[in-house]
Amino acid sequence: MSRTEARTTLALPDRGEPLADRFRATRSLTESLLEPLSEADAIIQSMEDASPAKWHAAHTTWFWETFLLRDHLPGYRLFDEVYPFLFNSYYEAEGDRIARGRRGLISRPSLAEILGWRAHVNEAMDKLLPDPAHADLIRLGIAHEEQHIELLLTDIKHGFSMNALGPAMWDAPACRQPAQCEGWLEHPGGIARIGHQSDGFAFDNEGPAHRALLEPFALSRRLVTNGEWDDFISDGGYDDHRLWLSDGWEWVKREGIAAPLYWREGEQFTHAGWRERDPDAPVAHISYFEADAFASWAGARLPTEFEWEAIARGQDHPGFDSLAGNQLNEAAPPLPAGTGELFGDCWQFTQSAYLPYPRFRPAKGAVGEYNGKFMAGQWVLKGASCATVRGHSRPSYRNFFYPQQRWQFTGLRLAQDR
Structure with a gap:
């Protein structure tokens, strides 16, 4: 074998x-x-x-x-x-x-x-x-x-x-998927119930359930692609200070950032080594700073975590399944492929700071240190990635990272006001 x-x-x-x-x-x-x-x-x-x-x-x-x-x-x-x-x-x-x-x-x-x-x-x-x-x-x-x-x-x-040989953990990359669906998922706004609302398992940071007021908005049906990110680079996206948050612009200049992590000319590093970059696949390994700058360049914005969750609970496009998508199900090389699902290719940045929900109380004992003490200076991501065990995520799930971190499979889905 x-x-x-x-x-x-x-x-x-x-x-x-x-x-x-x-x-x-x-x-x-x-x-x-x-x-x-x-x-x-x-x-x-x-x-x-x-x-x-x-x-x-x-x-x-x-x-x-x-x-x-x-x-x-x-x-x-x-x-x-x-x-x-x-x-x-x-x-x-x-x-x-x-x-x-x-x-x-x-x-x-x-x-x-x-x-x-x-x-x-x-x-x-x-x-x-x-x-x-x-x-x-x-x-x-x-x-x-x-x-x-x-x-x-x-x-x-x-x-x-980091190895000059570009070693592979698997012999072959995952198969490419068809192009993602175009269009927008519309939401009329109103009061949405946010947070964990069932008897199933959830982390303590997913609750308590509470209400959030949403203005009318739309969420893209697809993730931003590698090809679109190439256009952002070609248009001077990494050189235009007007697109960037102040801390992000300092980070770009200090670290010499000019592309997503694992990119080089026409290629990206994967668990199967260096491979040709698919322009139709979702872009991955970007920071919050980069996601926000791209959204500004595209004339859009990042969704809030509440908007994302409201769509995830209520959207009904064909084939929706919270366990669907390109999540890790078998031990196979994870690679964002563009499944057209909210879950499964990349964790998606939101513009929401990682903060406690109203009436949040951490669990008692040492396990109470699991989430609550990290609620400062980080940003919420929703969905799941191609490296997430299938079914691990759910609409209320709150992943979180610091704004400069990008070694995870992090991407973005744009939002617009309506």
């Missing part, structure tokens, strides 16, 4: 499957994505925003051990007393930890030892999975690991892009 064939044999179960099956499938997907990597690949930390693939595999295991097994399985003993220091991320309540920018220095334990720890924790979790008393924490742990699956993919892509 070739490496490419091996990468396309495992799919996550449908969201209706039992919780235990989802747990096992999620854990297996993480491990399948590690298989193409060498020990050296798995330790790369190419920048402070990224973490080594081995660290992601370990941190997600630390999460299960810390929040489920340690506290809820009688007699459970830590696999290794040092691992909590090495693989805690940012949980102050869980004590000291290695600095984020030094994760690439964790040459030991080896990847094989981490995989052994994962197997140990998986076996121990079998005792907790059937107990409905732990279901909420298990759902949180699954969602947490799904997030790290996406981070593992984007972090290793950034690391590989």
